[in-house]
Amino acid sequence: MFKTKFKFFKNIANIPDPGVLERDLIERKIFDYSDNFEDDSFSELHLNKPSLWNVYEHANHQGLILVKNVFTRQGQWYWISRCVTDYPAPPNLNNLAPIGLLAPDENWFDVCLESPDRGSSILKKLRWVTLGYHHNWDTKVYSEKMRSPFPDDLAQLCRIVAKLATGWDFSAQAAIINYYYHNSTISGHVDHSEPNLDAPLLSFSFGDSALFLIGNDSDDVSPVMLKSGDVAIMSGPSRLAMHGVPRIVPADERPWELTKNSGNSTEKDKFVIDFINEARINMNVRQVLYPGSKTL
Numbered sequence: 001m002f003k004t005k006f007k008f009f010k011n012i013a014n015i016p017d018p019g020v021l022e023r024d025l026i027e028r029k030i031f032d033y034s035d036n037f038e039d040d041s042f043s044e045l046h047l048n049k050p051s052l053w054n055v056y057e058h059a060n061h062q063g064l065i066l067v068k069n070v071f072t073r074q075g076q077w078y079w080i081s082r083c084v085t086d087y088p089a090p091p092n093l094n095n096l097a098p099i100g101l102l103a104p105d106e107n108w109f110d111v112c113l114e115s116p117d118r119g120s121s122i123l124k125k126l127r128w129v130t131l132g133y134h135h136n137w138d139t140k141v142y143s144e145k146m147r148s149p150f151p152d153d154l155a156q157l158c159r160i161v162a163k164l165a166t167g168w169d170f171s172a173q174a175a176i177i178n179y180y181y182h183n184s185t186i187s188g189h190v191d192h193s194e195p196n197l198d199a200p201l202l203s204f205s206f207g208d209s210a211l212f213l214i215g216n217d218s219d220d221v222s223p224v225m226l227k228s229g230d231v232a233i234m235s236g237p238s239r240l241a242m243h244g245v246p247r248i249v250p251a252d253e254r255p256w257e258l259t260k261n262s263g264n265s266t267e268k269d270k271f272v273i274d275f276i277n278e279a280r281i282n283m284n285v286r287q288v289l290y291p292g293s294k295t296l
């Protein structure tokens with residue numbers, strides 16, 4: 001059962017060797033991109049040339065695509081900074097305002113940077129931020145009344161990655177930014193809130209690694225290691241698979257670090273580096289609507 005495997009892999013002593021995990025990944029080609037995208041968007045979004053990307057499909061989970069080497073080092077830094085400094089700002093929602101730890105008009109990052117006392121008490125309490133159509137954690141139903149603008153840069157990133165890795169014309173309309181610390185987990189679940197369940201779900205990992213578990217049937221639950229810069233895509237037969245993260249694993253390298261940040265970095269940069277050196281960030285992006293629809 002998923003729960004049994006989840007409990008097993010929660011124990012860091014049971015993390016499989018990298019070689020064992022990689023054995024199940026089958027190399028795939030990227031889709032044709034020659035005339036789809038401007039070269040400029042690759043540099044603006046800090047992406048490596050697609051010829052440098054490594055695309056895999058999981059041998060036991062058709063439609064679970066893993067893409068590596070998508071981002072430059074600058075790119076990892078850029079997206080981590082967006083998630084730490086910008087995306088927690090209103091009108092995006094977060095887990096701290098509903099429990100009174102932030103005012104609705106406050107950005108978690110500003111409070112952490114400017115009010116050290118309050119900041120230290122909420123630093124590692126930020127667990128999620130939602131963008132676009134806000135995920136409703138109680139009803140799991142999206143609503144037009146709970147929608148704010150979706151960031152252009154993230155939408156563009158998703159359009160390119162989905163097209164090249166799966167061939168889909170993806171429209172990013174909702175995202176959960178998940179923040180994890182050493183003992184954080186996300187238990188097994190299926191993401192089925194989106195009216196359009198044909199579109200893939202895109203998941204970007206930064207910072208510490210995650211042991212990700214996927215699979216519905218007892219003998220078929222597989223562990224996959226998600227490292228900083230990896231993109232996992234749940235598409236086709238894997239779109240509605242049960243999945244979760246039982247274990248955060250300290251990163252064995254820090255591909256987000258730039259030499260510029262090790263020396264005379266700003267207060268803001270220093271905060272971001274200190275945060276991500278002890279955390280994992282996951283940008284979990286969904287298309288909600290069918291192509292051509294503008295509202296629910």
Ligand SMILES: O=C(O)CCC(=O)C(=O)O
Binds near residue numbers: 191
């Ligand atoms: O953090 C991850 O890799 C998975 C997060 C997730 O499954 C979700 O936000 O629905």
Ligand SMILES: [Fe+2]
Binds near residue numbers: 189190191243
């Ligand atoms: Fe999920």
